[in-house]
Amino acid sequence: MVTCAGHPDVGIPIRKELDMAYAKQMLDTYPRTFNVDAQTLAACIEACSDCAQTCTACADACLSEDTVAELIKCIRLNLDCADVCAATGKVLSRQTEYDANLTRALLQACAQACKSCGDECESHASMHEHCRVCAEACRRCEQACNELLSAMK
Secondary structure, three states, X not given: OEEOOOOOOOOOEEOOOHHHOHHHHHHHHOOXXXXXXXXXXXXHHHHHHXXXXXXXXXXXXXXXXXXXXHHHHHHHHHHHHHHHHHHHHHHHHOOOOOOHHHHHHHHHHHXXXXXXXXXXXXXXXXXXXXXXXXXHHHHHHHHXXXXXXHXXX
């Protein structure tokens, strides 16, 4: 366990284990039952959050590249994917009286955004490490969305 950097007096523990992610901890406190497996739901929320952050960082890194003009489509898809993933993660985090049709549509849109962004980043991965990492995050999120969609049927 590590403590929060810059706040050694506080000693707030920072977790490194994925199995104790905050999404799952919050779902474990939810007073009602879920229509889907809580672990599958938590994995998707976490993947959406991670992908949104990674895509935002990748777009920023692309803007710093000397070949930025060649990365315009990548930047656009990064930003679109980041926004869709962030929205999907937020909606998935709200389970009270959720609308299954809206959730399905968001998950489908998120999986598609991740596929498009992942494909584009993969095409730049041999030259830009940030694109390789982003493509990996997109693939993970796409898979998590598709797994949750399957669990909802």
